[in-house]
Amino acid sequence: MIETFRPLLQAAHGLDLSNVTAARAELARRFDPKSAAARELAAALIRLSSEGKIAARGELPVKWGRVSKATPETLDQSIDVVLMNGAGPRHRHPSGEVNFCIAVDGAPTFEGQPAGWVVMEPGSTHVPTVSGGTMLIVYLLPRGEMEFLT
Numbered sequence: 001m002i003e004t005f006r007p008l009l010q011a012a013h014g015l016d017l018s019n020v021t022a023a024r025a026e027l028a029r030r031f032d033p034k035s036a037a038a039r040e041l042a043a044a045l046i047r048l049s050s051e052g053k054i055a056a057r058g059e060l061p062v063k064w065g066r067v068s069k070a071t072p073e074t075l076d077q078s079i080d081v082v083l084m085n086g087a088g089p090r091h092r093h094p095s096g097e098v099n100f101c102i103a104v105d106g107a108p109t110f111e112g113q114p115a116g117w118v119v120m121e122p123g124s125t126h127v128p129t130v131s132g133g134t135m136l137i138v139y140l141l142p143r144g145e146m147e148f149l150t
Contacts, residue, residue, distance in 0.1 A: 002068055004048070005079050005138065007031050007041060008100050012140045013075040017096030023119045027098065033116035042102040042136075045081070049136055054081040061086025061130075070144035078144035082137050084110075084130040090149045095142035096122040106133020125149065 002009075011031035017023050032038060048054045055063045060083065067079035082088065083104070097120040101110045108130050110118050115135065120126065130137075 001053075002073060002079070004041070004044060005067065005074075007037065008098075008138055008140060009075045009077055009079070012077060012098040015098065017098065017119055017121055017142070020119045020121050023098075024117050027117040027119070033100070045102060045136055045138065046104060049081070049083055055083040055136065060084075060134075062088045070141070076143055077140040080139050080141070082128075082139070083134065084128070084137060085134040086130060088128040090125065090127045092125040092147040092149055093120045093122065093141070094145040094147065096120055096124070097146070098140040100138040100140075102136040102138075104134040104136050108133030108135045110135055110137060 008031065011027050015023050015026060045054065054067060055065045057063060057065050063083040065081055067081060068074050070076050070078045085108070099110065099118040099120070101115045101118055103115040108115070109132055110130050111126065111128065
């Protein structure tokens with residue numbers, strides 16, 4: 001299953017997340033979310049979700065699932081997938097977060113941004129929120145670092 005995520009892992013590998021705008025531009029250069037390859041990957045991920053193979057735990061507004069912990073095979077990034085149409089739990093990103101967001105229905109935004117790459121800088125805290133529809137989001141965490149907050 002990890003091979004499915006390889007293009008995203010490679011795009012995010014070694015990226016400086018401290019400048020969100022530059023990181024998003026570099027991600028789009030490395031793996032353009034509007035490309036044929038990205039559309040094919042999005043369709044495959046939506047299919048895996050509908051088959052209950054990813055993001056299979058919980059109920060909407062947030063269904064989730066871990067694909068892999070951070071390992072050498074995942075280029076030291078954990079892989080998690082969520083299906084969202086509302087708000088999730090508040091958390092902090094010690095090393096940042098790279099999100100590949102796929103519109104499933106409606107005209108959804110994640111943190112106010114449309115489908116595509118969304119980057120959270122190191123040290124950032126948020127209540128992840130999808131508005132305007134449903135998104136399938138692959139999130140990659142450097143070293144698997146995330147802290148849930150109350």
